[in-house]
Amino acid sequence: MFEGIQPPHVAFYSESIRFHVESAMSSIDALASFAEMTNQTNGSYEITGGMQDDLLNHLQNLFLHSATVSRYFWPSKPGKNELHKKRAKQLQEAFGIEDSSPLKSRKLRNKLEHFDENLDLYLNNKPIVGYILPAYVGGEIESEGVPVHIFRAFYIDTGEFEVLGDKFKVQPIVDEICKIHSQFYPRST
DSSP states (O other): OOOOOOOOGGGHHHHHHHHHHHHHHHHHHHHHHHHHHHHHHHOOOOOOOOHHHHHHHHHHHHHHHHHHHHHHHHHHHHGGHHHHHHHHHHHHHHHHHOTOOGGGGGHHHHHHHHHHHHHHHHHSSSOOOOOEEEEEEEEEEEEOTOEEEEEEEEETTTTEETTTTTTEEEEHHHHHHHHHHHHHHHOOO
16 A cells, blocks of 8 residues: 555654664663773673673673564565565665665574574473583683583674574674664764
């Protein structure tokens, strides 16, 4: 019936996207504070259990909200009369989002949006033996052949967030969220 979003309705989509981007930005700010602290101490710091959990929670929050933002630009279904597809195209153009965006990753979206199902599969796919780490922050783990099972991890040396065996680069997601955020809050020159 329509060719995507009617002009007065763009504000509703923008507000929906802004909410998720702002939540992701709160986590980005927290992650930046952690990075600043590690730079100031030249890596000489102790990650307490609480700090580790906070860091992983912020990473998961960043990725969850990024996955939600992704749906506005790449819907899972085209919709009746391709309404969702047309809406997505309009929003991509309005926000300057390209198909090469790291937000487009279905692997990332599916891993987090269907986390409960993915956890079922992860835990029941094969025997869980070896090192079992519910949370980890640090350098890549050298397991010397012993299987390692990690619920959530952040590898400081590679800048990757791991959840249930899949790794995702953090910086490209941060960059894309910051790009979208800057459209809501442009810097004054």
